[in-house]
Amino acid sequence: RFLEGKNFMPWFQKRRRAAEQEQRRLWRQARMTADIKKLISKMSEVEIVDSFNSIEQHLLEEMQSASSSGGSAATCRKMKADLQTVFHVLPKDMQQLLLANPKRASLLYSNPDSPKLPGHPSLQGSAASEAKLLSFLPL
Secondary structure (H helix, E strand, O other), X not given: OOOOOOOHHHHHHHHHHHHHHHHHHHXXXXXXXXXXXXHHOOOOHHHHHHHHHHHHHHHHXXXXXXXXXXXXXXXXXXXXXXXHHHHHHOOHHHHHHHHOOHHHHXXXXXXXXXXXXXXXXXXXXXXXXXXHHOOOOOO
């Protein structure tokens, strides 16, 4: 009876929104405490690429919510650092393919105070030029 009534859908939507907000809050909290280096050390290359894509997508969403609703800048910084960490574990050819997308290259290297990239001097400061060089490659 309640399921067929006019009050069910508004009640259900309200409960669902609350559950989704709580899930996002818990996910954000877990992201802030996660040690990405430890996690990726146990992953295959395919899983690492998948993690990169997932972190990138969540970072873009977090940046969007940060600009519109005052989301956490600390969360964005942590996710960006994690994205860079995962990126530098990938093989050089995969890094070059990922940098071929100018938006992705700017996401990875847009912060002027981003940490230096040990062991990858060719990537330091040259992401934009590499992205232009490789822009003909399909994604």
